[in-house]
Amino acid sequence: MGATVSSRRLGSDFVRKVKKISGQNLQLCYQCGMCSGSCPMVAKMDLSPRQIIELARLGLEEEIASSRTVWTCASCFACTVNCPRGFDISKLMEAIRLLTLRKNVDYVRPEGIPREERIELPQIAMVSGLRKFTG
Amino acid sequence: MRLAYYPGCTLKTRARSLEEPALASMEVLGFKLEEVRRWNCCGGVYSLADDDLIHHVAPVRNLIRVKKSGNDNLVTLCSFCFNTLKRANLLMKENVEKRDTINRFIEEDVEYKGEVEVLHLLEVLRDKVGWKDLARQVRFPLKELKAAPYYGCTLVRPRQVAIDRSESPLILHEFLKSIGAIPVDFSESTRCCGSYQILHDRSFILDCSADIVSSARDAGAEILVITCPLCEYNLCQGQKDLAQRRSDFIQMPVVYFTQLLALSLALNPKVCHFELNSCSPESLLREKNLLRQDAIGG
Numbered sequence: 001m002g003a004t005v006s007s008r009r010l011g012s013d014f015v016r017k018v019k020k021i022s023g024q025n026l027q028l029c030y031q032c033g034m035c036s037g038s039c040p041m042v043a044k045m046d047l048s049p050r051q052i053i054e055l056a057r058l059g060l061e062e063e064i065a066s067s068r069t070v071w072t073c074a075s076c077f078a079c080t081v082n083c084p085r086g087f088d089i090s091k092l093m094e095a096i097r098l099l100t101l102r103k104n105v106d107y108v109r110p111e112g113i114p115r116e117e118r119i120e121l122p123q124i125a126m127v128s129g130l131r132k133f134t135g
Numbered sequence: 136m137r138l139a140y141y142p143g144c145t146l147k148t149r150a151r152s153l154e155e156p157a158l159a160s161m162e163v164l165g166f167k168l169e170e171v172r173r174w175n176c177c178g179g180v181y182s183l184a185d186d187d188l189i190h191h192v193a194p195v196r197n198l199i200r201v202k203k204s205g206n207d208n209l210v211t212l213c214s215f216c217f218n219t220l221k222r223a224n225l226l227m228k229e230n231v232e233k234r235d236t237i238n239r240f241i242e243e244d245v246e247y248k249g250e251v252e253v254l255h256l257l258e259v260l261r262d263k264v265g266w267k268d269l270a271r272q273v274r275f276p277l278k279e280l281k282a283a284p285y286y287g288c289t290l291v292r293p294r295q296v297a298i299d300r301s302e303s304p305l306i307l308h309e310f311l312k313s314i315g316a317i318p319v320d321f322s323e324s325t326r327c328c329g330s331y332q333i334l335h336d337r338s339f340i341l342d343c344s345a346d347i348v349s350s351a352r353d354a355g356a357e358i359l360v361i362t363c364p365l366c367e368y369n370l371c372q373g374q375k376d377l378a379q380r381r382s383d384f385i386q387m388p389v390v391y392f393t394q395l396l397a398l399s400l401a402l403n404p405k406v407c408h409f410e411l412n413s414c415s416p417e418s419l420l421r422e423k424n425l426l427r428q429d430a431i432g433g
Contacts, residue, residue: 023185
């Protein structure tokens with residue numbers, strides 16, 4: 001993957017917002033990959049959690065926005081408990097999701113869920129899923 | 136002993152099979168779980184955004200109701216509710232600035248500072264009943280039942296709210312031993328079932344179920360023991376789909392830990408609501424003579 005990194009990107013609005021929403025110091029990560037190694041969803045992701053951290057701190061917003069990784073995260077906190085640097089990756093994933101959802105763009109349309117599934121699914125699935133996928 | 140109890144939404148519908156055997160069993164063990172009056176939805180997931188306070192209001196309102204009722208403890212059964220309420224409580228305890236803002240917004244006549252202790256029922260069994268005492272009160276030990284304890288995510292992660300070690304937890308193992316079953320350790324016992332991804336892509340769930348069930352089976356288990364209504368749905372739904380797609384896939388029954396508790400205490404199996412289990416454990420339990428006709432009221 002080729003990408004241009006510049007001081008403008010490093011200090012961009014995107015980096016500032018991600019830091020503010022996640023409350024995390026992106027520079028803590030030393031790219032060991034424990035997060036990706038412990039992630040149960042990594043096989044379904046196009047970018048691993050480790051790569052997302054690196055792209056986020058370099059301000060490569062477009063690369064992250066075109067990836068499905070944050071929408072594949074199940075917030076299971078496996079990465080969080082396994083990070084040797086105490087970096088809470090689940091909060092970074094949430095921050096990136098919210099940058100989309102807060103523009104009132106839903107990732108899952110509730111009306112798109114088939115009626116029979118809506119009836120069958122436990123409420124806990126609906127409540128937690130719609131919290132994560134809709135604004 | 137009386138303890139405040141928070142059920143959450145799913146326990147009143149699909150997961151009555153988690154709730155009813157728990158309440159009946161705790162009564163036998165000398166605990167009255169009193170449902171919090173006028174409880175509201177906890178929000179399902181704890182908000183992970185640092186600049187978001189509004190999503191903490193729902194869980195905190197519940198905690199305030201518990202405090203106002205004069206209770207120090209709040210017992211939960213659903214893994215999601217446990218995690219959300221316990222993390223919200225921790226926030227109220229530790230973050231003075233956010234606590235003040237939330238309290239001002241909620242405008243209750245008490246100021247909440249995280250005084251209530253949020254517990255999961257397994258912690259009550261371990262710390263207030265004790266494994267030895269529980270074992271003493273077991274009337275029908277679940278002999279020879281090779282049970283795989285499946286923890287999932289939110290009971291053991293993140294670390295600051297975990298009911299046991301995040302890696303290789305043992306609390307469910309100890310519980311199973313106390314009621315006479317044989318806990319079968321397996322590598323995927325804390326792996327996520329796919330959680331709310333069921334709303335987005337069912338194929339995620341299928342792969343997770345396949346890995347979890349196969350790992351338990353390879354380790355020698357004959358039944359999967361769970362704590363969470365979303366795990367129940369995902370693991371069972373996934374298994375049903377897998378059985379249709381893969382001829383070599385063998386389904387495994389899935390049971391709530393509270394159902395096994397009720398059986399071990401000789402309660403009427405009716406209280407377990409096995410009709411609500413999507414991967415029914417009944418034929419296995421019957422085969423092992425664990426659905427006893429001489430149970431209380433049976």
